[in-house]
Amino acid sequence: MTLSRSADSVVVLDFETTGLSPNQGDRAIEIGAVKLVNGEVVDQFQQLMNPGFRVSSFIEGYTGISNNMLRTAPPCNEVMDAFADFIGDANLVAHNASFDQRFLDAELADIGRHYTGTFTCSMLIARRLYQHAPNHKLGTLVDFKHIEHNGVFHRALADSEMTARLWLVMLEDIKRQYNLHTVSFELMMKLAKTPKAKIDTLFHRYA
DNA sequence: TGCCAGGCCCTCTTTAGGGCCTT
Secondary structure, three states: OHHHOEOOOOEEEEEEEOOOOHHHOOOEEEEEEEEEEOOEEEEEEEEEOEOOOOOOHHHHHHHOOOHHHHHOOOEHHHHHHHHHHHHOOOOEEEOOHHHHHHHHHHHHHHOOOOOOOOEEEHHHHHHHHOOOOOOOOHHHHHHHOOOOOOOOOOOHHHHHHHHHHHHHHHHHHHHHHHOOOOOEHHHHHHHHHOOHHHHHHHHHHHO
């Protein structure tokens, strides 16, 4: 049962894409991910991919990924096939996971691959844990929690690394605040869906 | 042709609207 696994053994991932919705024809242009085992980074994945059409100037400016960089990148199907091998049966974390899940589902469906892990969302959890943060954008939370970073934003590996560090900080904050020795992935999934007024009740059931 | 995301979450809510977050 994958949900009973410790929450510090997951794959944290981030997509850069041509836009906001695969239903509108948008495609992935970069995937970045780090694999955590017992809270340590044991592997990482980063690859640009050619979506088969030119990306907008907005996306070039937003991500720093140019059409020239994508021209020589391997196609999405090759990259996503390798990425499906990378994630294996791990549980998955992303910041605003509904976005990344839509693209992962769409790109893997294109090549007939599947994953067996379960997604949860660092943003939904951060909204519950850090209700006094200025906002819950990834970059803001990294500053709010004084998490080290290299200044690179909106690139897939850099964002997945920052999300992973935020994830581990949230686990430590939960353990300290609620006096827990371990935190399961299932507990984090429940936290992401628990109304703010009932968070203490949730943790007391696990204490 | 013209349109164009989608889910969460709050509130002056639930017969709804709008901000937040992701690219």
